[in-house]
Amino acid sequence: MASMNEDLQQQLIQDLLVESYEGLDRFDNELLQLEKGGASAETMNQIFRIIHTIKGTSGCIGLSRIEKLAHSGENLLDELRAGDRQVHSGIVSLLLKLSDTLRSMLQHLEANGNEGDTDYSALLEQLKNPSAAEVAATAPAEPQISETSEATPDPASAAQTAETTVPDGWGLFDEDPAPAAESDIPRESATPPPPTNIAPAPAKPEPANEISSPAPEAVGNKPSIADSAIRVDVNQLDKLMNLVGELVLARNQILQFTTTSNDNALLNTAQRLNIITTELQEGVMKTRMQQIGSIWSKYPRVIRDLSHDLGKKVELVMDGQETELDRTVIESVKDPLMHILRNSVDHGLEMPEKRRAAGKPETGLLVLRAFHEGGQVNIEISDDGAGINVPRVKAKAVERGIITNDQAARMSDREAHNLIFAPGFSTAEKVTNVSGRGVGMDVVKTNIEKIGGSVDVHSEPGRSTTIKIKIPLTLAIIPALIVTSGGERFAIPQVSLVELVRLEDVQARKSIEMLYGAPVYRLRGKLLPLVYLKGVLARDAGNAGDLQAKLASKTGDVFARARDAHRAWLIKLRQFLDGKLTMSDDEAGSHQICQLGKWIYSDGLPNYGDIREVVALEKCHQQFHLLVREIVATKNADTTADCEAKLRQLDGLSNEVLDLLTRAEKRIHENQIVNIVVLQADGRQFGLVVDQINDTEEIVVKPLAKQLKSLICFAGATIMGDGCVALILDVLGLAQHSHVVSGTRDQALADERTTSGTAEDEKQALLLFDVGGDSRIAIPLSLVARLEEIESNTIENAAGQEVVQYRGQIMPLIRVGDFIGASRSGHEPNNGDGSLQVVVYSEHGRSVGLVVSHINDIVEEHIKIRRDGRGGGIAGSAVIHDRVTDLLDVPDIIRRADPDFYSAAVNA
């Protein structure tokens, strides 16, 4: 029986905790509402009810300390409700303190099973005697309520006020602070509330005051949300979710079977199963969905406290609280969001006087917005503060060694904005308890990326900063790309996927290049490091690097060398037979240590074991050596023995070996299709080479057991449609394992710039065109956004410049011929048929069209640029396809045509 009572008690405590935590969060919010003055009598009643419930429940299960504190709070609230006392920010702060203390006691109760013995007598005293407490304990810096018109107008001095000091003439409150110290009875009060009265129910207030209405009746009538909802254990939901996931897979299997069936009844049933399963899946997903507002409810309170501490005025506007997200996702964005908000208040918004000087309202606006878009949840946090100071950010980044001076100079504003996410970055002049320790935004980014989301920042100097977060709806079921490597299937989460590249035979052999043993592929002029999944996952970690190189190495040379080695062997045997050298039986029979043998066993069979010719080659080669051994043994035993028959046989075998080698080579090359999955991890791209790309599928993510947690390459496992288990690759882990990403991220930032740089003597993709006349002109293909043909009658004029409407924008046209020197006169950009060839160049959302006469070709060449300093829109010349070609200096031309283009592009 005792244990049953204990269980009951535990259950009651559990209920109290859940209920009270929720209640206190609501309590805080409603109080803030009250402070703003926009609260109704119903708000007051709700506030009262929350504390009353806590008092009642805790008293019921013998938690006397909580009960006592709640009781004092209740008395004060009762006075407020009755209108005996006016609400002002002193009281609000006191009540918030009450909520904090109650919360910490509940936390203690949760952790240790008892209420703890924290001393709260001071708070108790203040609650009993709020008039005195107001002065002693609260000095809110920015009371925003309209009633407190006498509030000290200078927020700066208020900000500097420490909690314990009170400035002279703090005429903040209606009530006279000092003399009331001993009195429980507020001056206006007609009915003195007895402080020792253990009121069992909400005390009936006197309906004398106009702001209070007799509320208790409303308590019973108004149905609360709690009545129509039940609490469900989250684990239970997770289990359901898992089962539904399984059901989905089973359904998929059944549907696969039914495609080959003609049984109508079965087909109908399968159809119904399909629909029901889909609906069930949606339904269960929905139960796990939570409104994002559930985590936002704490923010107003935090922002209030924070802005008071900092002496700033902040108005937090929240929009889209009802946006729903999966529970697991919601948990993981909670802290990052909080961090961003704090950052916005601390760094983003300016002090009130500064805002006034800038012609902005004193109260800074902080907007938190959430909405669904494209199957993702978007969260935006924007402030109307000072924006990101690009020069300062750059200077700081250089100082912290995140980027070099050179990189900083070349960096666009947008890239500079994203520096705030670099590890170890903080521009706060001094470290406050709010922010400035240099850990933060990078953690925010990592955490968001960990759940498959992305973070972006946009800022207008002096106007605003907006941080945009995109996160997936759920983590339980994710779309994934299924690939095969080494005969096994792996799932790659779609969020990390950038693109797929397939290289076929010749292309495959030629376009993968080696950099000190590290294979790379040129993806549109940018080097993409390649990682061979087979190599990464090879059991013997020590050889993984070797294998990588081997997998990427050009097999052509290998075959040539193997053929040579085999012929050399035959020569050696001849020499032996002629008595010119000696050879032992073992040496002769060693099919594994000759050059060809080495290749077969270390490379051929492991990598190409599925090719028939390679297997046959191994057998034939072994036979060859057995026969050699026989011959050598015979000769060693008796030099005069006649081996002609055997030698003839050997010749046959030898030819067969060579023949098989040739056929194997051909087959391997035919088979050599390289599938590159381009992935993004930690801001860097890399190519994962896999054997086969299968399909995309929705998969149910299941965690790996404890024994396998240490493997960073895998994020989990899933069960495929056929019931087999497949591992889910952790892209970031994979990148770290294969050293694609290291601790520093500067490489990634620098990387973004490399495309536009025109380093000399480098293989480049170039677009060749002419502008009339006989000289040919080239520009790097990486600068070309699109090639368009534009009808000449669509050209309009704006501010003396030729423009066309292009994709909803006004695009200025630049006639390249006009800019590259008068010597090229006589050009005729028109094609004759009234259309113009236009090369579209885009930067930061703005485009210009370069009008040329003919577009000739796209070439990929090693070019040697001769810089002759001619200027005039030409960066230099190079020989391309046996013709001297001028390289166009695009930025120079654009600058000359439209001096504002680059600065405008940045601001656009």
Add this chain to the structure above:
Amino acid sequence: MADSRQFCTFFLNNLYFGVEVLKVQEVIRYQQMTRVPLAPTMIEGLINLRGQIVTAIDLRRRLGMAARTDGELPTNVVVRTEDGAVSLLVDEIGDVLEVDETTFERPPETLTGVARDLVLGVYKLKDRLMLHLDTERAVNLHPIEAQAA
């Protein structure tokens, strides 16, 4: 009989082992497995147990015994552990035995190596000895990884 326990028994390299029957979730025949690259060699792979993904540990390798010869398919003894179900791969499954506690003896001092950590003791049965395997320790590969590091 208060002082007797039931054991699920199995053979491993001709040795007779037993695990407490209450710890055993089920015994299933060999299943197709998904190999886990880079994992410790004693992890044979992952199996799909009615929608649950279960890690299979090769007990022979775990106990430092010679590898199973080709063609011999092991049996899964799925045990409940603190970390969920784990499958132990054994050579052959034996009977469920009721064993008298009085026949228990601590492992002899001469028993060394991995086995010493994993074998709780020996039950002296009439015709043979049964080694009592500690399943929690058997599935905990942490000390091995620490050693390897």
